[in-house]
Amino acid sequence: MNRILFLIIMLYLVFPSAFGQYMVAVGGGDPVMNASTRDTIAQCDIRVKYELKFMPDTLKRDQYKTQAMVLRMNTKGVSQYQEYGNFRSDSVSAARTRNGKIKLSDTNEAIKYRTKARDNITIAKSWPEKSKILVKEIIGFDGTFYYTENKPEFNWEIDFSQTKEVAGYVCHAAKGTYAGRDYQAWFTTDIPISDGPWLFCGLPGLILEVSSLDEEFLYTCMSIQEDTGLIMLRELDTAFKTTRERFLKAKERYKVNPAAGVAAMVEAGKLQTTMNLKNRKPRAYNPQEKY
Numbered sequence: 001m002n003r004i005l006f007l008i009i010m011l012y013l014v015f016p017s018a019f020g021q022y023m024v025a026v027g028g029g030d031p032v033m034n035a036s037t038r039d040t041i042a043q044c045d046i047r048v049k050y051e052l053k054f055m056p057d058t059l060k061r062d063q064y065k066t067q068a069m070v071l072r073m074n075t076k077g078v079s080q081y082q083e084y085g086n087f088r089s090d091s092v093s094a095a096r097t098r099n100g101k102i103k104l105s106d107t108n109e110a111i112k113y114r115t116k117a118r119d120n121i122t123i124a125k126s127w128p129e130k131s132k133i134l135v136k137e138i139i140g141f142d143g144t145f146y147y148t149e150n151k152p153e154f155n156w157e158i159d160f161s162q163t164k165e166v167a168g169y170v171c172h173a174a175k176g177t178y179a180g181r182d183y184q185a186w187f188t189t190d191i192p193i194s195d196g197p198w199l200f201c202g203l204p205g206l207i208l209e210v211s212s213l214d215e216e217f218l219y220t221c222m223s224i225q226e227d228t229g230l231i232m233l234r235e236l237d238t239a240f241k242t243t244r245e246r247f248l249k250a251k252e253r254y255k256v257n258p259a260a261g262v263a264a265m266v267e268a269g270k271l272q273t274t275m276n277l278k279n280r281k282p283r284a285y286n287p288q289e290k291y
Contacts, residue, residue: 031104038094038232041127042078047071047227048206049084050197055216057284069219071197072231077130079195080231081123088113090234124233125151125201133199135247136239140254144239147247152199154178156185166208167221174203180290181217185210191224198288217288248289255285 048071053064070087073079082090092113096106120138127134128148136146154176162173164186171186178199185196189205196207197219208221242250253260259280 032101033104033107034100034102036093036097036234037237038234039236040230040232041080041124042074042076042231044072044227044229044231045074046191046193047225048073048197048208048221049223050219051222052197053218053220054286054288056286058216058286059284068222069197071195072227072229073125073193073195074231075193077126077193077195078231079125080233081125081197082121083119085113086120086122090232091229094232122233123199124231125195134233135199135244136233136236137247137251139247139250140258140260142250142254144235145242145247145250146236146239147242147244149244151201152178154183154200154202156203158203164209167224169208171208172205176202179288181288182213183210184213212288216286248287252285252287255287256282258283 050069050071052067052069054067055061055064057063068084069081070084071079071081072087089111092109093102093106096102096109122136124134124136126132131150132148133151134146134148136144138144156174156176159173159175164171164173166186166188169188169190171188174185174187176183176185183200185200185203185207186209187196187203187205187207191206192204193206194203195201196203196210200207200210200219207219209219211218257280
């Protein structure tokens with residue numbers, strides 16, 4: 001992907017509401033743009049950093065990728081889960097926003113923290129209601145989509161006789177099932193918050209490690225620290241509300257052929273590139289939710 005197209009895509013991902021809306025400062029100074037909107041949903045108390053190890057292609061079972069993820073939550077059970085680089089980027093842009101505007105130089109600084117994430121996903125638990133979750137993601141150039149539904153049921157079977165130390169905490173074992181996969185989880189009652197990475201929840205303590213029994217997904221706690229910041233959802237007012245089924249189908253289409261959205265913009269005359277975006281080989285996609 002050429003550099004100009006890459007920068008356009010990154011700008012769109014970081015500040016979709018400001019895409020193409022520049023206001024040049026008087027005197028030729030640092031250009032200014034509309035900042036992303038943010039909804040504060042809760043005060044944060046704890047930040048947990050996880051390493052996600054996953055298998056992108058089930059035909060290449062010896063090849064894994066890793067990604068840093070972060071879960072920010074409070075003692076009341078409200079939480080937000082996202083890719084760690086995206087969290088750092090959002091933190092920079094939020095801190096440097098003034099009166100709904102942000103300088104282009106600050107936008108560029110925020111972009112630096114964004115890594116090549118597997119998902120630009122945000123998951124809020126116990127929000128907008130205690131029994132609900134909200135899942136939001138930028139799905140290529142189709143835009144940002146979200147859905148809300150009841151918290152998932154894993155039908156956990158707890159075994160307090162099995163213990164294991166994870167990140168310095170004594171954890172107990174539990175096995176559960178969700179969306180076509182079986183999981184082994186390790187949770188600690190020392191942090192009595194029913195939460196965990198990704199969609200995991202429902203145990204009498206924080207999940208610090210969890211893996212699919214087919215060894216295709218593994219989440220491991222790397223650190224736990226105090227966090228007194230705000231838990232915020234970005235760009236929710238401009239996102240498209242949908243259903244979980246449509247959300248997953250749109251995500252699969254993009255993952256299999258990520259260039260399709262760019263090609264559509266080129267054909268519509270909204271973007272120019274010398275890249276050949278047609279007849280590309282479909283990419284391998286191994287969704288964590290099989291149905």
